[in-house]
Amino acid sequence: MSTTATAGRVRQSGGTATMAGAAVNRYDTVAWITCVFMVLFHIGAVMALLDFTWSGLVVLLVTYYISLVFGIGMSYHRLLTHRSYKTSKAMEYFVTVCATLSLEGGPLFWVATHRRHHQHSDADLDPHTPRHGGLWAHMGWILFGHSEHNEVNITSKYAPDLGRDPVHVWLSRYHWLPLTLLGLVLYAFGGWNWVLWGVFLRTTIGLHATWLVNSATHMWGSRRFDTRDDSRNNWWVALLTFGEGWHNNHHAHPASAAHGLAWYELDVTYLHIRLFEKLGLIWDVRRVSVDGKVQRAA
DSSP states (O other): OEEEEEOOOOOOOOOOOOGGGSOTTTTTSBOHHHHHHHHHHHHHHHHHHTSOOHHHHHHHHHHHHIIIIIIIIIIIIIIIITOOSEEOHHHHHHHHHHHHTTOSOOHHHHHHHHHHHHHTTTSTTOTTOGGGOHHIIIIIHHHBSOOOTTOHHHHTTTOHHHHTOHHHHHHHHTTTHHHHHHHHHHHHHHHHHHHIIIIIIHHHHHHHHHHHHHHGGGTSSBOOSOOSSOOOBOHHHHHHHTSTTBHHHHHHSTTOSOSOOSTTSOOHHHHHHHHHHHTTSEEOOOEEEEESOOOOOO
């Protein structure tokens, strides 16, 4: 499946949110459980750096790749949120379990938050617009306020398709379980060193990489398309997130399985989608092609 789009004129950012429109009490309520785990994981990340091993680095790279490419990119974002392709339920559940290894909440929470972001992108109702503060967009929104990680009754209102699926509901309630099991496996084979590198440091890096999509790609980079938000294409965020940093492309065409739309926009996640499509494990991939000369914002 494919559609055709034309690259729009370069324009200034189109967001409408203001600091005056931000909730004045957004920092009043601390999400204590989330904060405690964030502190513990950052401490564990530092401990990992003080205990370097080559095997630990390999474990980090492998688990980082699995959790971000198969997990966040292929599952939470391009499949569950935007339905950019179709696949079997077995494949859908597999990549969703990979996504839970990122410690970014279960599928209902992640998808509901992201759909709300697209609905109100860089307006005052956006859950994490940098127009309410760069730190808020990066991690403040997850550390303060009422946490909805396990509130499937709330998040299912924004993701009713997932709310009707008992497997996704279960994974949303117990999203922490696959990461815990991974930690036990790593401990059994590599001791605490593998746990520190494959769970604590890897998860911390992955969290900040994903949060950069919320913050950096709405602040810095180029704008190819005329969108109503501040989304930007940011090459270094794209490298960290295997293609998620081509964010202006994505906001212009959210249903496209490909975020990198030019030959020089490396989109590793989409390359995996193409591979699995050729293997017959994925089908009905939604694509967008850009007509004319690609423009770069100043």
